[in-house]
Amino acid sequence: MDEILETWSHLSSTERMAMFAALPRGQVDNFFLDLPSRDQLEIVLALPEDERRIWLRLLAPDDAADLIQMAPADERARLLAELDTVAQREVGALMAYQEDEAGGLMSPRFARLRPDMTVDEAIAYLRRQAPQLETIYYAYALDDSQRLAGVVSFRSLFAADRHRTVRDVMRTNPVVATEDMDQEAVAKLFSQHHLLAVPVVDAGNHMKGIVTVDDIVDVVQEEASEDIQKLGGMEALDAPYLEIGFWRMVQKRAGWLAILFVGEMLTATAMGHYEEEIARAVVLALFVPLIISSGGNSGSQATTLVIRAMAIGEVRLRDWWTVVRREFWAGLVLGTVLALIGSSRILIWQSIWKPYGEHAGVVALTVAISLLGVVLFGTMAGSMLPFVLRRAGLDPASASAPFVATMVDVTGLVIYFSVASVVLRGTLL
């Protein structure tokens, strides 16, 4: 099955339909269910209308909702109509939620119990319901108004004395997600509490559905991909790399690249201000790329660390002062290391090939001080920008590493030439 899925992901649409048609009857169901919604939709749309029904009806309501939401607007009603009436109502309700919130992830087919049932009655009831349910591993005790009273794991129900009631064995105050909770927050619940399913409730504690952990693995992958792509300096792609259309991908990359480029044009302006200094001491120009890239690299490190720590909840907004102090000292140490390497390089080269003229000593000093300043600035700016963005209600991952690098490049030039104008006054300048 794995090899089939592997092969599948690298076929053209026509090849896919041929392969789908060729799969043996006994395998094709599971194969279809294992596919991502995008691919399921591709198959369903490619089939003649009278063959669509069996595939659509095979899907759980939450998966059917995902598929239909991905379809072109004019196909949606037709696809929905292929489901049976119960499923139509369920799927319709799910489609009202955003794809990336708890309501959009949940299945409405959870196991309901009454708190006053006996354990034996509950087990017998679940046994009858099992075929229709997404999972029976947790069952939910609801009161008469469908409010969530407690949760009982099937295992504890199974291990309990059969004459006790559900109320006796259920866990009250369970971990719940609200309908509009962001999927990242839902994923955090799962990872903190090691749960297999989380009930979704509305503001009045009425139970709406359950989110199961198998859907969360995908959510976590998806969120990590988005963050990684934003850190790489682009908009998050909304489809796999090999499947997204060429122009759509270029567009998602060109936007940020152009913004960064316009920002980076400030370096030309800054360099323009120091044109006279460069003309007088060309040797200064030689170290420009070295100095600004060191600022960029140290800024990338700091911003990546902080953004990731924020994304998985290790660092919160109010930790900013701890982070400032930590990064200040880190920047100082890292800057010192690079300053030592950089100035040694200049002095060693000078002692062998003498490329930097009679004032190599002060040039080395200029480079060393600038490196310390630039790395310190890069580290501080890189670590603080995510806090500023989150504070402003923006996604800290947008403080992508290249964005920090651009910001640090301009400042790095100013630091470098300011240090030079002080240190080299009377010698080179």
Next chain:
Amino acid sequence: MDEILETWSHLSSTERMAMFAALPRGQVDNFFLDLPSRDQLEIVLALPEDERRIWLRLLAPDDAADLIQMAPADERARLLAELDTVAQREVGALMAYQEDEAGGLMSPRFARLRPDMTVDEAIAYLRRQAPQLETIYYAYALDDSQRLAGVVSFRSLFAADRHRTVRDVMRTNPVVATEDMDQEAVAKLFSQHHLLAVPVVDAGNHMKGIVTVDDIVDVVQEEASEDIQKLGGMEALDAPYLEIGFWRMVQKRAGWLAILFVGEMLTATAMGHYEEEIARAVVLALFVPLIISSGGNSGSQATTLVIRAMAIGEVRLRDWWTVVRREFWAGLVLGTVLALIGSSRILIWQSIWKPYGEHAGVVALTVAISLLGVVLFGTMAGSMLPFVLRRAGLDPASASAPFVATMVDVTGLVIYFSVASVVLRGTLL
């Protein structure tokens, strides 16, 4: 419970022990179980020896193994001895595996059935075993030599006719993980097949344990964090940002930063080669940061995209040619966009403030051609480096964005000054 965990993660060790001691009896068990292994170990080690046993025995064997493996070497035997003899054997066996392979993630307490049991016998048997098992949601049918014959989900067992046998309802050829399978590969199995548990077998198909999906959510988060940190140009931290020791963190950052710095020193060498050109046409120096950063940014994008697509299995080694072609065209389009913006900027500035002298037209042309070349090179190099690294058996995520940027910086300078020496011959140079 969430608020307690939130608070916890920001306390000092002493505060944590005080809080742990103060938690009400009814909550403290679940709280302890929800903590990461590192924090559980911290508590256990801080407790007097005669209080350790109850906490260690509360843990499932896989969690106990994780905790003991994290303990200082001289404490491990003492901690292991606190477990009962069965658990000692189980935990000892688990500790033989690497933490990041299937064997290291698995629990040996899975539900075993014989294929010739009736459904009713199987259910009654599971009911008795339930309290000792990690999960009963899947049960595994083993033959007389403990080889895996099939898997039956509890739900299907429950829904089946009670007089049929396990063999009739079990799924043969289930998805399995091998003992030494990397945890990233195991995570992929879960995400492809939407499973709650995967059986772990040795080379002879003997069943060793199960990996459950709740552990996989953490694996996925952990792997994503590692990749993100490597992409940010540092070694992956092995502890949360606020918990890792200062010097340990600095060390993980300084290593890469110094390597990148040494690589970047080549820019000073390259610039040295063009010192004469810069002296003759200082205007050339002004655009150095702009041009090399554009190469770096486009390289970052490409390498991030490809590394992530590889990590989640969307792109494989043999797709390299597809990626080359795609990125060639992407680089050409992106380079053209930046070339247009860059040359317009120069011409517009020139028409207003005349900062670039009489030869602004050819300078704009030089910058435009160089941008196209540098962006194309950055995109190609950034997208190919992960393939080269993976081919060489290295982790593609080490081709971090700053690493690509450094490589592209040096090449970018060569491209820029080569273009300049051709285009500006006879005018500025």
